[in-house]
Amino acid sequence: EDKVVQSPLSLVVHEGDTVTLNCSYEVTNFRSLLWYKQEKKAPTFLFMLTSSGIEKKSGRLSSILDKKELFSILNITATQTGDSAVYLCAVAPLYSNYQLIWGAGTKLIIKP
Amino acid sequence: DTEVTQTPKHLVMGMTNKKSLKCEQHMGHRAMYWYKQKAKKPPELMFVYSYEKLSINESVPSRFSPECPNSSLLNLHLHALQPEDSALYLCASSQTGRGAKNIQYFGAGTRLSVL
Numbered sequence: 592e593d594k595v596v597q598s599p600l601s602l603v604v605h606e607g608d609t610v611t612l613n614c615s616y617e618v619t620n621f622r623s624l625l626w627y628k629q630e631k632k633a634p635t636f637l638f639m640l641t642s643s644g645i646e647k648k649s650g651r652l653s654s655i656l657d658k659k660e661l662f663s664i665l666n667i668t669a670t671q672t673g674d675s676a677v678y679l680c681a682v683a684p685l686y687s688n689y690q691l692i693w694g695a696g697t698k699l700i701i702k703p
Numbered sequence: 704d705t706e707v708t709q710t711p712k713h714l715v716m717g718m719t720n721k722k723s724l725k726c727e728q729h730m731g732h733r734a735m736y737w738y739k740q741k742a743k744k745p746p747e748l749m750f751v752y753s754y755e756k757l758s759i760n761e762s763v764p765s766r767f768s769p770e771c772p773n774s775s776l777l778n779l780h781l782h783a784l785q786p787e788d789s790a791l792y793l794c795a796s797s798q799t800g801r802g803a804k805n806i807q808y809f810g811a812g813t814r815l816s817v818l
Binding site: 634 | 707734736743744745746748751753758759791793797799803804805806807808809810811812814
């Protein structure tokens with residue numbers, strides 16, 4: 592059965608710290624991996640990764656994919672209180688144009 | 704513009720009521736989705752419309768009835784719901800077709816409470 596596992600499930604750090612969130616997957620016929628940030632309501636798209644080793648960056652956030660070891664990491668440097676959210680990882684399989692296999696999410700709390 | 708608009712933001716309904724959730728996008732996406740999300744869980748796919756046709760129904764009870772009037776609009780009609788249907792209902796849209804990336808853009812959701 593296809594699955595996506597995120598770790599840790601929750602994380603509390605202080606403002607200014609750097610955090611690394613993990614996402615491992617076992618998915619038949621991998622197409623892409625997506626990261627979303629969910630604050631109170633809407634999941635907001637962060638990154639889509641399809642190739643190994645190519646780092647995606649957006650400001651203080653970056654992500655990389657390892658297709659050999661079947662995982663991705665999301666890094667956030669110089670964290671701010673506004674980074675507090677649930678970070679969701681999802682994998683798009685080749686066998687569907689629509690379905691995503693979701694991880695349970697990592698709840699990140701940034702303390703001032 | 705990556706905006707998906709959902710109305711209403713909050714909805715409280717009794718088990719005998721009929722109500723509708725609405726979703727609109729103007730990104731030219733031809734795939735639209737309904738998800739249900741319970742607290743501390745990831746979104747759970749309910750329905751997918753592709754080119755205004757129902758493509759996926761994830762064995763959702765018939766008290767939930769989707770409708771796609773045109774390529775920009777998606778409705779979810781609710782009737783005779785149960786208290787366990789209380790959840791955040793999210794709409795999303797994405798490109799579809801050959802070469803399309805399955806990046807789903809989400810609306811802010813409707814927080815539904817069934818009494």
